[in-house]
Amino acid sequence: MTTSFSARLAVRELEPYAPGLSIDEIRSRYGLERIIKLASNENPLGVSPLAKEAVERKAASVFRYAQSGCPRLVEAIAGLHGLSPDCVVIGNGSDEVIDLLIRCLAEPGRNNVAVFKPCFGLYPLQSRICGVELRAAPLRENFHFDWEALLDLVDERTSLVFVTTPDNPSGYSPPAPELEKLALRLPAGTLLVLDEAYMDFAACSEGIPNSRLAEFSLLPRFRDFGNLAVLRTFSKLHGLAGLRLGYGLMPAELASCLCRARLPFSVNILAEAAGLAALEDRDFLLETLKTVERGRELLQRELAALGCRVYPSSSNFIMFAPPERDGPARPEGEAGHVFESLLRRGVIVRRLNSYGLPGLLRVSVGKEEENRIFLTALREILA
Numbered sequence: 001m002t003t004s005f006s007a008r009l010a011v012r013e014l015e016p017y018a019p020g021l022s023i024d025e026i027r028s029r030y031g032l033e034r035i036i037k038l039a040s041n042e043n044p045l046g047v048s049p050l051a052k053e054a055v056e057r058k059a060a061s062v063f064r065y066a067q068s069g070c071p072r073l074v075e076a077i078a079g080l081h082g083l084s085p086d087c088v089v090i091g092n093g094s095d096e097v098i099d100l101l102i103r104c105l106a107e108p109g110r111n112n113v114a115v116f117k118p119c120f121g122l123y124p125l126q127s128r129i130c131g132v133e134l135r136a137a138p139l140r141e142n143f144h145f146d147w148e149a150l151l152d153l154v155d156e157r158t159s160l161v162f163v164t165t166p167d168n169p170s171g172y173s174p175p176a177p178e179l180e181k182l183a184l185r186l187p188a189g190t191l192l193v194l195d196e197a198y199m200d201f202a203a204c205s206e207g208i209p210n211s212r213l214a215e216f217s218l219l220p221r222f223r224d225f226g227n228l229a230v231l232r233t234f235s236k237l238h239g240l241a242g243l244r245l246g247y248g249l250m251p252a253e254l255a256s257c258l259c260r261a262r263l264p265f266s267v268n269i270l271a272e273a274a275g276l277a278a279l280e281d282r283d284f285l286l287e288t289l290k291t292v293e294r295g296r297e298l299l300q301r302e303l304a305a306l307g308c309r310v311y312p313s314s315s316n317f318i319m320f321a322p323p324e325r326d327g328p329a330r331p332e333g334e335a336g337h338v339f340e341s342l343l344r345r346g347v348i349v350r351r352l353n354s355y356g357l358p359g360l361l362r363v364s365v366g367k368e369e370e371n372r373i374f375l376t377a378l379r380e381i382l383a
């Protein structure tokens with residue numbers, strides 16, 4: 001049957017967001033019992049026990065709508081960062097806040113959005129859906145940021161500049177003074193969006209949360225900047241990726257626009273209850289940070305010992321290139337071969353083809369046992 005519908009050109013031409021592979025997909029493809037997923041930078045310890053209890057307690061109330069705007073959660077987030085609740089926009093994952101920022105600030109066909117390339121896939125995707133021009137400055141060869149190249153793309157029609165720190169997929173965090181210089185050099189009317197989905201892992205040192213925050217983040221000096229938004233998520237440190245909860249901190253006037261443009265009840269009552277409980281679960285947060293710090297050190301050291309090129313990471317994942325081997329090149333490339341061979345052994349890591357980096361892989365830090373299983377499998381493959 002033919003239909004007379006025709007989606008907008010921008011939508012017809014979209015490449016869908018490429019997520020990491022799921023455990024169920026790999027279990028059914030290879031008929032494996034044990035699968036280890038180190039592909040999507042989720043919390044290695046699972047979900048916060050307090051958040052899990054809160055979800056169980058709240059389950060009987062899911063027939064009700066959440067309180068509009070989730071004011072208790074907004075208060076708690078504002079308190080966590082020492083800011084006014086008027087500056088907080090919660091969303092169905094920080095993905096929703098990214099989408100809202102683009103939709104509220106960039107006029108289709110007139111404004112543009114500037115990013116680095118490669119970058120987290122949602123900035124280009126949502127910009128395209130909105131019909132907004134995307135400008136991308138290449139990262140340096142070592143995946144550090146080339147600020148001059150980015151600023152060259154920015155003009156008075158640039159509504160938003162997205163910078164991810166620590167960056168995904170490299171794990172690199174630029175020093176805060178570089179971010180400050182960038183914020184000060186942007187034209188009036190351009191918002192600098194610092195996506196800090198993984199900042200908790202960079203800011204923690206020797207198990208002490210936020211002890212290095214001022215080194216990497218402008219958040220402690222948020223009030224000094226009128227053109228700054230900072231994005232955070234409950235998907236990583238708090239282990240709530242599947243519930244979808246994230247937030248943005250931004251000037252109150254802008255926050256108010258986003259809250260008006262947001263779909264009603266996009267944050268559901270289970271996510272709200274879990275988020276409130278997760279913020280209280282200090283033991284879980286400390287244990288997660290320790291597990292990531294230890295695991296990251298182990299993985300970086302052992303990957304280098306296996307001859308991989310390892311990109312230093314301050315996040316809960318590590319990007320690496322498998323060693324070159326002697327002999328003819330494999331049709332799928334060395335990274336493709338390692339990726340498929342790991343899958344056959346029940347270990348899912350992330351290929352970076354969708355980031356335009358077919359020679360590289362990204363592995364999330366797992367529990368100690370998972371890290372060791374991954375390393376053993378990789379050792380066998382490279383032998």
Ligand SMILES: Cc1ncc(COP(=O)(O)O)c(C=O)c1O
Binds near residue numbers: 093095168232
């Ligand atoms: C850099 C970056 N920003 C945002 C997100 C989205 O987080 P959320 O689960 O809160 O939508 C991710 C998810 O992986 C990410 O890597």
